Amino acid sequence: MTTSTTVPRAGRWERLRDSYLLYSFKRDLVAQLSLLIFIAMVAVAILAPWLAPMNPYDLAQIDIMASEMPPFWMAGSDDAYLLGTDAQGRDLLSTILYGARVSLIIGFGAVALQAALGICFGLLAGYLGGRIDAFLMRLADIQLSFSTLMVAIVVGALVKAIFGSSTFSAYAVPLLVLIIGLAEWPQYARTVRASVLAEKGKEYVDAARTMGLPSRRIMFRHILPNTLSPIFVISTVQVANAIISEAALSFLGLGMPETHPSLGSLIKSGFDYLQSGSWWITLIPGAVLVALVLVINLLGDWLRDVLNPRLYKG
Amino acid sequence: MIAFLVKRLFHALLVMFVISLIAFAIQENLGDPIQQMVGQSVPESEREALREELGLNDPFFVQYLRFAGNAAQLDFGYSYNFNQPTMEVIARHLPATLELVAAATFLIVFLSVPIGVYSAIKPRAWLSRFFMGVSIVGISIPVFLTAIVLIQLFAIGVSWTPFPADTGWGSWLNGVITTDGGMPAYGRGNPVPVFGTWTTNFATLEGLTYLVLPAISLASIMLPLFIRLIRAEMLEVLQSDYVKFARAKGIPLRRIYFLHALKNTMLPVITVGGVQIGTLVAYTILTETVFQWPGMGLMFLDAIERSDIPLIVAYLMIVGLIFVITNTLVDLIYGLVNPTVKLTGRPA
């Protein structure tokens, strides 16, 4: 391949590493803290089975007599339950660790699915144009105008109605990944399409086409690498969105069952006990959820500031 | 103007067609009206006769046309659960949701524009940084969690804090954090009837207090989003050549900010606003669930819980219709603000 058609792909990572990305990361305390907290939360969630004092899925370990125990700093707490217990007597710290794990698995899984769908559709729409473009983008428009959460709620409700509650509960994780993934692909498709349209006019694409390279190769090997920055930026936001969407679905009873809780279903199960004064069952998992989403959003903000091509315009 | 309207109308019809197909597919596959109309004891032959009589054995296409025809007259059959025409059930729940959305929209519009503009004009001021910090926390808190926290703070009250009450700062913090609660947090109270099934919370002070917490919750996720959007767009517009040129012309800053810049800022904001109406409706489901607000969202969840298929179908169609109408309105407003959209037939 001649040099004129080589996409600046190999050097991309090195250039980013050497220049602005690392430089600005070193200077941005908020970004550093966010990344640190995020990594810590992911690590703790992954290691939940080894770290958690008890296994909340194991009915044998649950002591119903110990239900609604307050966290350690309040009167009437038990040292065995650092953050107290929920209404079923499960150790709250353990359920939160396991719950964060479920939330993260669904969040990342859903984003992987929507990214795969969205990137393929976006590339196709942007590169091929014409009727395929019009169809895909109209579909994306309609779906977006309904809002991704609405689509997820409706699809979730239907899936639950079709399969019945017990089947839905058994396969909740893959089903939620599917529902949220299907609901949110338009975000990726639009972003990728916009970048493709911008890249398509550039000379290296013309050069690759004149050389007679097949469309698929041009799309994936030449154009896609040059649209990575925006994909990277929206991915962080999308993970945060997916985690919130999962929590919302679970809160509405269309997500993870209480026997296998995510952070959202923990909040839901605790909500009923708010009036009786046991605020910790709902608010502590809530705080964890907010912290998780917040650090992801802060990282996304920082990435957008650093990578946004608009900023280099002037 | 006419071409624009026709195009929008065509688009709207297309969307309604897609929605109706989905709704019809749901009705076809999930709802068995026979099961609901007669009990288990009725023999199969009688069921079959009834099925024939109701046209349930007709081809898909014929059945869809019948469904669409009924839908055009807003007839979606009887709710299984309420045993009333679905439209009556919806009409009873619609005002609550519309009032909630109206109150939230009011909060969003009248807070996001000034805050967004301010933090774009003075990006380094501490107040701007504060708004930005609060807004990123704001978009990270799910609506239902905001609602729960609001209920804990203002309805239930907080009597205990971890701070020592015998120190000065501790008792001060206690004073700040502890609340008596007492705000109404569940239901609509006693809304005043206006006409027909329409009842309102806006008529009395007591009604308004019921609206406060739900409206704040519903606005809580959209507000930071719009603040950030307006700020980002405005910052970009302020960098543009036409703003610099306006400064070079000696136009007063106030006019530059609030006419030159704001008008251009609002174009993308209006577009996003149109898209976000859908999200707002989705969030009404969550907000209404937490506050037991007797609106369409709560009704919809209830319908799902009880597999009340006609009501689900009717909800989807009505919500779809509301989306389509609002989106078309937003497009029209966009066209009026943006002169590059040919809206009016100006003589060339």
Place this chain on the structure above:
Amino acid sequence: MALLDVNHLDVRFGMRRGELQALRDVSFSLDRGERLGIVGESGAGKSVAAFSLLNLIGKPGYIAGGTIRFDGQELTSMSDRELRHIRGHRVSMIFQDPMMTLNPVLSVGEQMVECLKAHRRISKREARAIALHKLEQVQIPSPEARLDQYPHELSGGMRQRVIIAIALLLDPDIIIADEPTTALDVTIQAEIMALLLELCEKHNVALILITHDLGVVSQVTQRMLVMYAGRVIEQGPTREIINDPQHPYTQGLMNALPQMATPGSRLNQIPGSMPSLDNLPSGCAFHPRCGFVQRDDGSHRRACEDNIPGFVTSGNCQVACHMVAEMLERDRIPAEETSR
């Protein structure tokens, strides 16, 4: 006294990685009705110079030192509010890209009327009449209809005419035109330039023309400045500089013109490219590219590498170059240091 007197103007940009000196020690003056050209490559600081005159450099740029006296008033110490009454009124500007300069959501008429109303107590009706009159002066076809049109309905050439009309609205003393024809179609560039000149002459408006086009400068202006890396390196009467450039950089620019090349041979060019402002070479910023320095064996080279050259007077021109100073010295022509 000159209409505009700029002395030792320093402009800096406070960047995240430290300060950039965008303009260094820029001095020039402009008389009533005079036409001054500012020439240089992109990045030389021409536009910064233009924008800093009315303190329109956006953040993070700021005027760090020097004075700008306009008609007896000191502009650098004025508040934004006071400056507003000068901008567009006494001194107006024409931007480079007419496609971006007019606000897309306001009609042409609105954008003209608001300018008049910002500076004069005037009714909307009177303002419209003046606007119409100015549109007629810039020879726009069917001016009456244009008032109610939006920028996207006009071509690039017509928009630039509208912008010229706006610049002339309040009969200013000075028009600063920042590459007013670069973004236009080649076919209408000359037309717009001729129009601008004609109107400036007719209304006795002084013109500061910023361009990288030496041809235009030589035809249009009476005096010129050559800028390099944020400094003025040569200034004087246009004809003298064009006929006999002193500074090696100016000579290089002249040689690079296509008409200077022998037909059939390659075009001449100055080797290398202009340094970026955050990485200026020591001494004379031009020395790494300067042919004389490359050929020199030692003695002068040190001066060029170590010391920033001051101005020497050669004929009616001022040149900032060690080599030129040396030559003048050698020719026993008294080389006065300019009063600084």
